[in-house]
Amino acid sequence: MTSSPILSPTAPATALRFLSIGECMVEMAPGDAPGAFQMGFAGDTFNTAWYMRALRPDITTQYFTKVGTDAVSDAMLTKMTDAGIDIAHVARSANSTVGLYMISLNDGERSFSYWRSQSAAKQLASDSQALAQAMGSTDLIYLSGITVAILDPAGRDALLDAVQSARRHGKTVAFDSNLRPRLWANEKQMTETIMRFAQACDIVLPSFDDEAAHFGDATIQDTLDRYRNAGATTVVVKNGGGDILYAHAGETTTVTPPPVSKIVDTTSAGDSFNAGFFAGLDKALCMEDRILAASRIAAQVIAAKGALVQLKNI
């Protein structure tokens, strides 16, 4: 079992800074009464930033996105600042607003409907200088397959350039492939672009069920090998409630997460897991302990409705 560091040697020993890049949307989640919905704000990379802030109030957590200038965009930014997330790198656009999604639950199975095709966040990579500046003033950068999926080809190239440059400057970059076929033109474009970004990252945190469905991986080991062969130094393959497989510092090991007692809504399971994992990166923990801590956070999150759940006993 290894406790070798993951963060770049240039990362500070204290006052770690975390930057999450992506889209936050209005979330309409099923309420308690039939037909009722509860409005909130969520989005995979924002959820991770929110949980990171909850778990590590001692570090700077920043969010990078673009929103509108309307009232709902203001309310979203208030939600971020109330949570203690630094929004200095959030840009605003006067002629667009934020996206929206609705969760439908059917016998515990969730499905999503989205209204995001015109959202301001689709332009988040339009200012390369802003990207470089944000990445230059952080240590750990996080983005997802959704962050990449919402961009146009020029935006994808600009984001990839920025990530590669940040890595050359000693930043640590983490990526959750978060496959959302509906956001891509076709499966080939999705899988090729995801691998292009994975190649540029240090840490990759895929989920086996999605990877099996879209990359055709027969086993969790196949998923791990594909990302490791692409060049990621640390790969953690999430696996629903099943055994998690990781590779780090030349070691490949399985971790059995604690049994989950209650599943109400799995929204944000992977996002909160990622935050739980990042929260331990600057600590002298072994990989297994980081992964177990992340699993315990995700277990709390899926025991309640919605993407953002107040954590207990952290």
Ligand SMILES: O=C(O)C(=O)C[C@H](O)[C@H](O)CO
């Ligand atoms: O699908 C998306 O873009 C989302 O970010 C919605 C949810 O908040 C997220 O997927 C939950 O994991």
